[in-house]
Amino acid sequence: xxxxxxxxxYIIPFVIFYIVGFALLMKVPVFSExxxxxxxxxxxxxxxxxxLIGLMIAIGILRASGTLNLLAGLVRPVTSxxxxxxxxxxxxxxxxxxxxxxxxxxxxxxxxYGPDSYLGxxxxxxxxxxxxxxxxxxxxxxxxxxxxTRYTLVGALFATITGIIASVVITKIVF
Amino acid sequence: xxxxxxxxxxxxxxVVGVLNGNIGEISTASINSAKEAVSLCITMLGVMSLWTxxxxxxxxxxxxxxxxxxxxxxxxxxxxxxxxxHIVNEYxxxxxxxxxxxxxxxxxxxxxxxxSELKKLNRNGDTASCDMCTFLIINISSLQLIPVNIIxxxxxxxxxxxxxxxxxALASTxxxxxxxxxxxxxxxxxxxxx
Numbered sequence: 001x002x003x004x005x006x007x008x009x010y011i012i013p014f015v016i017f018y019i020v021g022f023a024l025l026m027k028v029p030v031f032s033e034x035x036x037x038x039x040x041x042x043x044x045x046x047x048x049x050x051x052l053i054g055l056m057i058a059i060g061i062l063r064a065s066g067t068l069n070l071l072a073g074l075v076r077p078v079t080s081x082x083x084x085x086x087x088x089x090x091x092x093x094x095x096x097x098x099x100x101x102x103x104x105x106x107x108x109x110x111x112x113y114g115p116d117s118y119l120g121x122x123x124x125x126x127x128x129x130x131x132x133x134x135x136x137x138x139x140x141x142x143x144x145x146x147x148x149t150r151y152t153l154v155g156a157l158f159a160t161i162t163g164i165i166a167s168v169v170i171t172k173i174v175f
Numbered sequence: 176x177x178x179x180x181x182x183x184x185x186x187x188x189x190v191v192g193v194l195n196g197n198i199g200e201i202s203t204a205s206i207n208s209a210k211e212a213v214s215l216c217i218t219m220l221g222v223m224s225l226w227t228x229x230x231x232x233x234x235x236x237x238x239x240x241x242x243x244x245x246x247x248x249x250x251x252x253x254x255x256x257x258x259x260x261h262i263v264n265e266y267x268x269x270x271x272x273x274x275x276x277x278x279x280x281x282x283x284x285x286x287x288x289x290x291s292e293l294k295k296l297n298r299n300g301d302t303a304s305c306d307m308c309t310f311l312i313i314n315i316s317s318l319q320l321i322p323v324n325i326i327x328x329x330x331x332x333x334x335x336x337x338x339x340x341x342x343x344a345l346a347s348t349x350x351x352x353x354x355x356x357x358x359x360x361x362x363x364x365x366x367x368x369x
Contacts, residue, residue: 037231
């Protein structure tokens with residue numbers, strides 16, 4: 001499983017090398033294309049800034065008031081049976097509804113426990129393999145005007161829970 | 176949804192804070208969190224722009240289109256009922272590639288187009304077709320090559336190695352997507368039997 005740590009080191013340099021190298025072969029003006037694309041990154045970040053400020057304030061208040069610890073304490077009897085850290089229950093629950101609110105909780109975990117702690121690593125990995133189930137479903141089905149969603153929710157939750165279990169197991173093995 | 180969530184978080188937080196006697200901490204925390212969001216965004220500007228820049232290079236070199244073509248046989252397996260040359264194949268493939276490359280904001284418009292085409296194929300019924308269910312389950316299982324924003328957050332909060340989680344993240348996102356694919360295939364088979 002050490003292999004996964006090597007993958008972590010190689011993946012970004014490899015992807016960049018492959019893309020830039022191939023683009024050079026195709027005679028693409030790489031640097032001007034890069035700067036053009038980098039502008040999009042600015043737009044994306046500026047668009048989420050107001051949301052992020054609002055949500056980080058809310059999570060900051062929940063943390064400082066002791067609400068997050070209270071919640072973690074309440075669910076601990078159940079989560080300890082499932083071998084899942086109770087501190088991450090708010091994160092995985094909120095992630096089903098809102099990505100930006102979950103991001104604020106993730107940052108709160110980084111602040112409380114550090115990004116390189118067990119909780120920090122596990123929450124990073126969980127955030128990378130889950131999606132906002134209810135939000136995505138409502139946006140897509142509303143656009144299509146579909147009312148009966150049949151087995152979509154069950155399937156999406158099944159994939160999400162499988163991802164969370166995989167994250168817990170893999171984090172234990174790799175780190 | 177977020178309106179209620181946000182409102183309740185603030186109200187509950189302050190009430191619990193008063194009961195716990197942490198009201199002083201709350202006022203510091205709200206100011207500091209607002210400041211932190213801005214400094215986080217400065218880190219994110221760098222990492223995000225690196226990624227969107229590289230992706231623009233990939234796009235103009237034709238790499239994203241090539242990946243879209245590679246997906247074709249996979250789509251035939253997942254969506255056997257969609258006519259082979261239908262435009263919706265294009266939309267679904269672009270949506271999946273954008274998601275895999277971590278370009279969520281580019282993925283959504285494509286995904287919504289795919290959804291309205293699937294609805295036409297479904298004779299505009301208000302019940303989801305198997306294709307719609309499969310498409311959304313796989314979309315939500317979120318296969319992602321590099322979670323760029325997670326790396327930005329980790330480096331902002333002082334991780335010694337922000338990218339060390341990439342391999343493990345790739346493994347678990349692959350597993351969750353396989354789970355989504357298997358579920359969709361089995362569910363399609365079962366719904367045919369009924």
